[in-house]
Amino acid sequence: MPSLAGLFFWIMDKFKDIKKITISKPLKLDCGKTISNFPIAYETYGKLNHEKNNAILVFHALTGDQFVTETNPITNKEGWWITAVGPGKSIDTNKYFVVCANVIGGCMGSLGPRNINPETNQPYGLDFPVITIKDMVRAQETLLNHLGVKKLLCATGGSMGGMQLLQFCATFPDKTFSAIPIACSSSHSAQNIALNELARQAIMADPVWDNGKYFLKNVQPKNGLAVARMVGHISYLSEKGMQEKFGRKLQEKADYEFSFNADFQVESYLRHQGYAFVERFDANSILYITRAMDYFDLSKQFRGGLVEAFRNQKTKFLVISFTSDWLYTTKENKDIVIALNSSGADVSFSEIKTDKGHDSFLLNENEFLKTLKGFIDSMYEKFKNEKGI
Amino acid sequence: MPSLAGLFFWIMDKFKDIKKITISKPLKLDCGKTISNFPIAYETYGKLNHEKNNAILVFHALTGDQFVTETNPITNKEGWWITAVGPGKSIDTNKYFVVCANVIGGCMGSLGPRNINPETNQPYGLDFPVITIKDMVRAQETLLNHLGVKKLLCATGGSMGGMQLLQFCATFPDKTFSAIPIACSSSHSAQNIALNELARQAIMADPVWDNGKYFLKNVQPKNGLAVARMVGHISYLSEKGMQEKFGRKLQEKADYEFSFNADFQVESYLRHQGYAFVERFDANSILYITRAMDYFDLSKQFRGGLVEAFRNQKTKFLVISFTSDWLYTTKENKDIVIALNSSGADVSFSEIKTDKGHDSFLLNENEFLKTLKGFIDSMYEKFKNEKGI
Numbered sequence: 001m002p003s004l005a006g007l008f009f010w011i012m013d014k015f016k017d018i019k020k021i022t023i024s025k026p027l028k029l030d031c032g033k034t035i036s037n038f039p040i041a042y043e044t045y046g047k048l049n050h051e052k053n054n055a056i057l058v059f060h061a062l063t064g065d066q067f068v069t070e071t072n073p074i075t076n077k078e079g080w081w082i083t084a085v086g087p088g089k090s091i092d093t094n095k096y097f098v099v100c101a102n103v104i105g106g107c108m109g110s111l112g113p114r115n116i117n118p119e120t121n122q123p124y125g126l127d128f129p130v131i132t133i134k135d136m137v138r139a140q141e142t143l144l145n146h147l148g149v150k151k152l153l154c155a156t157g158g159s160m161g162g163m164q165l166l167q168f169c170a171t172f173p174d175k176t177f178s179a180i181p182i183a184c185s186s187s188h189s190a191q192n193i194a195l196n197e198l199a200r201q202a203i204m205a206d207p208v209w210d211n212g213k214y215f216l217k218n219v220q221p222k223n224g225l226a227v228a229r230m231v232g233h234i235s236y237l238s239e240k241g242m243q244e245k246f247g248r249k250l251q252e253k254a255d256y257e258f259s260f261n262a263d264f265q266v267e268s269y270l271r272h273q274g275y276a277f278v279e280r281f282d283a284n285s286i287l288y289i290t291r292a293m294d295y296f297d298l299s300k301q302f303r304g305g306l307v308e309a310f311r312n313q314k315t316k317f318l319v320i321s322f323t324s325d326w327l328y329t330t331k332e333n334k335d336i337v338i339a340l341n342s343s344g345a346d347v348s349f350s351e352i353k354t355d356k357g358h359d360s361f362l363l364n365e366n367e368f369l370k371t372l373k374g375f376i377d378s379m380y381e382k383f384k385n386e387k388g389i
Numbered sequence: 390m391p392s393l394a395g396l397f398f399w400i401m402d403k404f405k406d407i408k409k410i411t412i413s414k415p416l417k418l419d420c421g422k423t424i425s426n427f428p429i430a431y432e433t434y435g436k437l438n439h440e441k442n443n444a445i446l447v448f449h450a451l452t453g454d455q456f457v458t459e460t461n462p463i464t465n466k467e468g469w470w471i472t473a474v475g476p477g478k479s480i481d482t483n484k485y486f487v488v489c490a491n492v493i494g495g496c497m498g499s500l501g502p503r504n505i506n507p508e509t510n511q512p513y514g515l516d517f518p519v520i521t522i523k524d525m526v527r528a529q530e531t532l533l534n535h536l537g538v539k540k541l542l543c544a545t546g547g548s549m550g551g552m553q554l555l556q557f558c559a560t561f562p563d564k565t566f567s568a569i570p571i572a573c574s575s576s577h578s579a580q581n582i583a584l585n586e587l588a589r590q591a592i593m594a595d596p597v598w599d600n601g602k603y604f605l606k607n608v609q610p611k612n613g614l615a616v617a618r619m620v621g622h623i624s625y626l627s628e629k630g631m632q633e634k635f636g637r638k639l640q641e642k643a644d645y646e647f648s649f650n651a652d653f654q655v656e657s658y659l660r661h662q663g664y665a666f667v668e669r670f671d672a673n674s675i676l677y678i679t680r681a682m683d684y685f686d687l688s689k690q691f692r693g694g695l696v697e698a699f700r701n702q703k704t705k706f707l708v709i710s711f712t713s714d715w716l717y718t719t720k721e722n723k724d725i726v727i728a729l730n731s732s733g734a735d736v737s738f739s740e741i742k743t744d745k746g747h748d749s750f751l752l753n754e755n756e757f758l759k760t761l762k763g764f765i766d767s768m769y770e771k772f773k774n775e776k777g778i
Contacts, residue, residue: 031647130647190635190655191628197656198619200649201663202591205612223594227616230587239580239715246579248686256684258420258519260589260676264683266579267586274590287649294653295645297637326628326715 014074015109018066019043023142030295033129040143041109042066042101045085046093048149053383055149056091056376057140057176058100059157059164062289063232063281065108066100069093074108075280083364090373095380096153101143103136103164105289107282110139114215114282124284126212131288133160133296137168141175151175153383154376158182158361159328160289163296166336169317170298170309177386178316178379180372182361183325185332186306186339187297192327195235196290199228203283212284225283226274233273238324238357242266306339313340316382317347318375320368322360348375403463404498407455408432412531419684422518429532430498431455431490434474435482437538442772444538445480445765446529446565447489448546448553451678452621452670454497455489458482463497464669472753479762484769485542490532492525492553494678496671499528503604503671513673515601520677522549522685526556530564540564542772543765547571547750548717549678552685555725558706559687559698566775567705567768569761571750572714574721575695575728576686581716584624585679588617592672601673614672615663622662627713627746631655695728702729705771706736707764709757711749737764 019042026036043066048055058068058081065072069079069086085091085098102110105128113128120127144152155176157165162184169179185192206224208214214221237245246266250256253263262268302308317340321333330351340347352368354360360368408431415425432455437444447457447470454461458468458475474480474487491499494517502517509516533541544565546554551573558568574581595613597603603610626634635655639645642652651657691697706729710722719740729736741757743749749757 126649130649187637189628190631190637190653191623191626193635193637193653194619194623194631194655194659197651197653197659198616198623201619201660202594202616204649205591205595205616207596227587227591227594230583230590231620234580234583234587237580239578239718242579242583246582248576248579248582260515260519260593260680262586264579264582264586266583270583270586271590291649329628 015041018073018109020109021143021146023139025142027135027139029129029135030132031130035104035111035129038104038111038139039109039115040101040104040111040139042099042143043068044147045069045098046096048097048147051384052149053151053153054095054380055097055099055147055152057144057152057155058085058091058098059140059155059161059168060100060103061157061159061161062286062293063277064161065106066102067108068098068100077280080362083362084369084372090369091156091376092373096376099143099147099149101140103289104139105131105136105285105292107285112282113212113284113288123215125215126284128284128288130291132292133163133167134171134301136292137164137171140164141168141172144175151177154178154180154379156180156182157184159184159358160293162328163293166298167296169313169315170301173313173315176315177383178318178375180318180320180375181333181336182320183322183328183333183358184336185328186309186336187299188294189332193294195231195327196294199231199290200287202227202231203286209283212287214283220278221283222275222278225278225281225286226271228283228286229277230270230274233270235327236357236359238326238355241324241355241357244355306335307342310340310343310345313343313345315345316379317345318371319347319349320361320371321351322356322358322368323351323353324355325358325360327358404430407462407498409498410532410535412528414531416524416528418518418524419521420519424493424500424518427493427500427528428498428504429490429493429500429528431488431532432457433536434458434487435485437486437536440773441538442540442542443484443769444486444488444536444541446533446541446544447474447480447487448529448544448550448557449489449492450546450548450550451675451682452666453550454495455491456497457487457489469751472751473758473761479758480545480765481762485765488532488536488538490529492678493528494520494525494674494681496674501671502601502673502677512604514604515673517673517677519680521681522552522556523560523690525681526553526560529553530557530561533564540566543567543569543768545569545571546573548573548747549682551717552682555687556685558702558704559690562702562704565704566772567707567764569707569709569764570722570725571709572711572717572722572747573725574717575698575725576688577683578721582683584620584716585683588620588679589676591616591620592675598672601676603672609667610672611664611667614667614670614675615660617672617675618666619659619663622659624716625746625748627715627744630713630744630746633744695724696731699729699732699734702732702734704734705768706734707760708736708738709750709760710740711746711757712740712742713744714747714749716747
């Protein structure tokens, strides 16, 4: 572990060997500012076949990154979707070419607030422009051209990944043959904005955050960021799932300690998750990415609302929700299905019964993984028979 | 407003004129420590009648206090239960004698971490003993003797107030003729412990908190405390209620600002609620009271579990829950009903249909207020006819 003083360059150095393209073409962001010559970091698994019809694009969620499966070379942890993606898995990398890019605003190699601002030669911090889900998606679309993929077999993503996917389909209606939005929403609800605001307030309340300038001192607002992460972990589980997993079990003690230490396992879990997160994520990135999620409202972009967003879609959709997900409820997912139906799109819907809450899409949920596999494999058969891709 | 240096004494001075008794008899707390000669601050509304059979004890929730109705003389705000308590209201102060005491651990005049520790002549801070719901209730029972009330007509409370009430009935089975636990639980769930832990972590993450010693410097860890309060406000509303109240409405602007200011009304609401709270509550009190809630598990106190806790109850119960309350769900309230039924107690149950979430018990919910009134008035008729109180 390097000294704190060297931390910044050590972090930047770690990203040297990951896959990256530089997008030279200027991208005008929704906020009005323009970025150019910016990096998009990505990873691929499996091989693009000769016909170039086996590519699957995965969009990652808030704290995800491009390392979908295998071992993340930066954090040395398992890829975040190792349950679903890999050889012989639902998204079978023996068969399909899987691509995932780090979102702009993130901190795994794509342009984000930790990068150097060419105007100041310092890390951006809060000088980084406020980005949107649409900005993220437009940046990633460029990557497909670079990889020689004209049309995807499928695009998928859960949570914010699903939001990117809906935006991708609305903005680039001919770019994917099929799409699987999972546990998401076409516009962020008041409760979800509130939870994100809570996370942001926790970060901004930490004096170390220093108006986003902490990076100049090679420190992290770790207390605020840890609290922000705890908000997430509470919202990713269901009440019932949490009760089954932790209940009132005590953490390695026979009885209450009558103190403010972690007496309960659920407290210990939250503290651990919160402080472990600090090692792998950047506080300013949480601010930017949660803001993009809150701003997401697909219906706002089209005069005719959500139905208009999906007008003339040829993409075949499978929308998936989880019964115990209270962050992106079945109702919100059904609203997407209703809009797709109203716009005449080809859409299926599957609600998976589970107590595991929003986290379900990342877990070994058999019915979910079978549904995913069945849909993708059948789409591949259809796509192969289609002419003139 | 006094200078910061004078804040502590100014605060203490404000409590001079409120009703208070000093309990001289030592109280051995669940943690093993003993307190004695400690203050219990309280308020009363209406008059105790000659027969002394019209007394209603109200237990307050986490951030409540003894000022149930009229104007709180310390904060100059409306009493927290002005919707339900007052002349001609459901709990009619023209008819009934209403008593409410500030819980120990609180900050409205009863013994709490802000009081002077006689051993050090400094405010307790974290030297204050960790208290339980049972400790709170035992301290309050003493007050009834002081007021000359042998047996209450009714005792009631929502949220933590309901938890105190369940404890009160279990510990003092002959002290109330009827009881109305509202929107509560007989033991804190993992999700509720997690939300409380989140609030505590937010406070303890604030360097101003300084291990609970902030009071020596006449400051408050206001950022941490504000974030803690925001957690509460999110959990008190339902997802649907929040969507109806705020949705994606912007705060006095025509479009997104592309910044981290409060663009959405729900953000503005949370910030306002968070920072307003800092003016009226003490951060250490939040730590102590949430801890007491987390430790609450009535079934743990009795070998035979919850059924045994209510064995031989003559008290007539009405349990009330709200359909959209996700903090203390109908299921948790029904579990109380099932235990009461199993122990042979006299119990009714009412689930009120509303989108207002946990907050419903504080609001003008017509069906709820009618139910409350109907039950209390009928209990009064029965209690009057009972002999030998």
